Amino acid sequence: MKKIGMMFLALALFLTFAAGSASASSSTMLTNIDDVKGTKYKYGGNTTSGFDCSGFVRYIFDKMNVELPRRSADQAAEGTKVDKEDLKLGDLVFFDTSGKNNGSISHVGIYVGDGKFAHASTSKGVTIDSLDSSYYKPRYVTARRVLSDDQYAKYVEASK
Secondary structure: OHHHHHHHHHHHHHHHHHHHHHHHOOOHHHHHHHHHOOOOEOOOOEEOOEEOHHHHHHHHHHOOOOOOOOOHHHHOOOOEEOOHHHOOOOOEEEEOOOOOOOOOOOEEEEEEEOOEEEEEEOOOEEEEEEOOOOOOHHHEEEEEEOOOHHHHHHHOHHHO
16 A cells, blocks of 8 residues: 555656756747736837837747747848737737827737737836737737647647
8 A cells, every 4th residue: 555655746746846847948939928018118118127018029929949030020020920810829910009090000019819919018118018908909910820720739739
């Protein structure tokens, strides 16, 4: 009976440490976003001393070896178009925050799941907001998938 108890204890310890190491190696993308959450907004900023929206996106994607243009409008031409219902972690989401609501691109964020996206807000710095918020929902324009399947598996999939 002692042997069975020891086997269960050993198994429990093994599973505990295995689970701990799995979470420690979870999504590079989400970890990189968490690392800069709260960084202040800075127009033209693309470093941890301050980000604008496209600078933040570019910073996160540079860490995943994905090169993106500097401006959000140019980023909206990268990758492939994705319907809002088909968004997955790592997709870029674009908005018209210019006040004209004519469909032009003036803001970008990174979809992080559960209807939320990470972005550099002028008022809150790097933060997470809902796509369905009263501010962003009417300003949503489009989304693009810029990660290859291999990049997605390497940098994002572990976070599911």
